[in-house]
Amino acid sequence: MANILLRRALIDAIRVPAGTRASSELAKIGNREWVGYGYNGQPNYVDRPDFPIPAVRFRPDTPDIKVLREKEKGDWRKLTLEEKKALYRASFCQTFAEFQAPTGEWKGVLGWALTIASLSIWIYMGMKLFVYSPLPESFDEDAQKAQLKRMLDLKVNPVDGLSSKWDYENNRWK
Structure with missing residues (x-):
């Protein structure tokens, strides 16, 4: 029980309170905005295809980006392509094509x-x-043939073994 309470207390100490995130002014992590839940609810940035919206913006707000953020609240057709790219790069490190490309x-x-x-x-x-050490002499082919001949001469295991398959009258395998 104490372990569960300790774990819960640590998680609560690490997390930003829910009311902070829900307020009209977004929570700040350092000098970056907390803009979403992310993939685990923690204030971290990672490019993942299964969770395309990270919890915090990639770059902190600079005066130039703040001006562009005010401008983006209006008509997007008035933004130039460079301004749109600057806004995108302020929020994200890479595009889908960039982070899914083979490395x-x-x-x-x-x-x-x-x-x-x-x-x-x-x-x-x-x-x-x-x-x-080198292999013993019994591994030579001649030694193995001599051992087989000796086993046949001694009639080793004549009922169902090796000698049972040898024809002693014709000196060949059955």
Whole structure:
């Protein structure tokens, strides 16, 4: 119970009171306006396609932007294209096309993955050459054939094993 109360007190201390946001004069975060809920209700800016309106404006209000904000309350046809772009850039860092464009980050990730894979192969080859002992003689093909012949001569597991599949009269596999 105490944990829930502590968590609630911390959340309430961090958040701006709801009445502040609902007042006619918008709340300020530093020197930037709080203009919406955002994606989690906190006063932060992030460009996200699933929540296109961030909680705070990207840039603080400068005297030039304040003049443009007063001008935007009137007829938008009287604004020039540069003024509209300046208003947009004051509120947003990037356009949808800019923040959804591929960054090419995958190239670096792929490069590092291939570098690490190459390094691990070189380490394995070095271990195989300098650390591991050579394979025993029983891994040679001639030794394996001799072992198979000996197992057949001794009739190892004659009921359902290897010797059951050998034809001893004709000296060949059944």
